[in-house]
Amino acid sequence: AAGTAAAGAAGAGGTAVVTTGLVVGAVAALAGAAVVVALVVAPSAEPAPAAPAAAASDSEHGAPSRDDDAGASPDPVVEAPQADPIVDLPLEPVESEPVPAPPVDDSPAVEPVPAPGPPSNPGPAPTPTPTPTPTPDPDPPTDTFAAPPSIASIDTADSLVMPIFSGTAEAGASVTVSGAGVSATTSADASGAWSVELTGLPAGPSTVEAWQVDPAGNTSQRTSATVDLLAPSLSIHAAGPLFHLRMEGRPRAAVEVLLDGRHVYRTTLNGGGSNADLAWGEIRGLLQIRYVADGRVGPTSDARFPG
Numbered sequence: 001a002a003g004t005a006a007a008g009a010a011g012a013g014g015t016a017v018v019t020t021g022l023v024v025g026a027v028a029a030l031a032g033a034a035v036v037v038a039l040v041v042a043p044s045a046e047p048a049p050a051a052p053a054a055a056a057s058d059s060e061h062g063a064p065s066r067d068d069d070a071g072a073s074p075d076p077v078v079e080a081p082q083a084d085p086i087v088d089l090p091l092e093p094v095e096s097e098p099v100p101a102p103p104v105d106d107s108p109a110v111e112p113v114p115a116p117g118p119p120s121n122p123g124p125a126p127t128p129t130p131t132p133t134p135t136p137d138p139d140p141p142t143d144t145f146a147a148p149p150s151i152a153s154i155d156t157a158d159s160l161v162m163p164i165f166s167g168t169a170e171a172g173a174s175v176t177v178s179g180a181g182v183s184a185t186t187s188a189d190a191s192g193a194w195s196v197e198l199t200g201l202p203a204g205p206s207t208v209e210a211w212q213v214d215p216a217g218n219t220s221q222r223t224s225a226t227v228d229l230l231a232p233s234l235s236i237h238a239a240g241p242l243f244h245l246r247m248e249g250r251p252r253a254a255v256e257v258l259l260d261g262r263h264v265y266r267t268t269l270n271g272g273g274s275n276a277d278l279a280w281g282e283i284r285g286l287l288q289i290r291y292v293a294d295g296r297v298g299p300t301s302d303a304r305f306p307g
Helices: 002-041 051-060
Strands: 150-155 164-168 174-179 182-187 193-197 204-213 223-229 233-239 242-248 254-259 262-268 274-280 286-293 296-304
Touching (some): 262 274
Antiparallel strands (some): 150 164, 164 193, 254 262, 286 296
């Protein structure tokens, strides 16, 4: 009975060992697979040892320990199946396109302008300024006045001949000089200067007036002046069939003799201012004499032949 029990125990122990070996092998295989999976998932992790897992399996199934089975024959060693070698697969680098760097903005940074807040003390709305109406250009002033001309000088060759008046007026104005029933008209030049000779004045003093009509048609008031002219004296005396002509005047002055307004001859008074000539008695008509100077003549003195 003891042998049978021992043999049964041994058989049971062998079965247990075999069973334990199979369990250990299965656990080892599962552990190997777990290690492979762990290496594939995390290549850097080390594989967990299989021995502690087998020991834990033995203890979980209630297998007798080695100390209790010291007298028994050693269990056959069952080698755990070898796990497939771990092959390190080279990881190919993934090439990616270079991302261009954003352009550098050299412009100065613009600070945002804060929105204006409401006025602290808003006043009344400003009154719009009316647009000024343009003032049209004024019309040019109308020329309605002409000043009297000036008389700057009167040339009579020391009262012997007809006067030449000179003066100023408006440029382009018409200037008239008049006196003793005679008149003369001239025009002022661009500078306003004018000059005119007034002929036909009698011997003695005469009042002369001058006025102008400007280019606008305005007539000025008159400017007056006095002219005093001289004329030699003439007398005729009968002496038989002849006539004595006596002339008196300015010493050494030139005298012109006219008959009925026509030139007869010229003579010069002596130092005493007189001259005597003889004329044929057959001469009849109006005899006249006058001074001559600078190509101009003065007023005349008249005398008629007797008879």
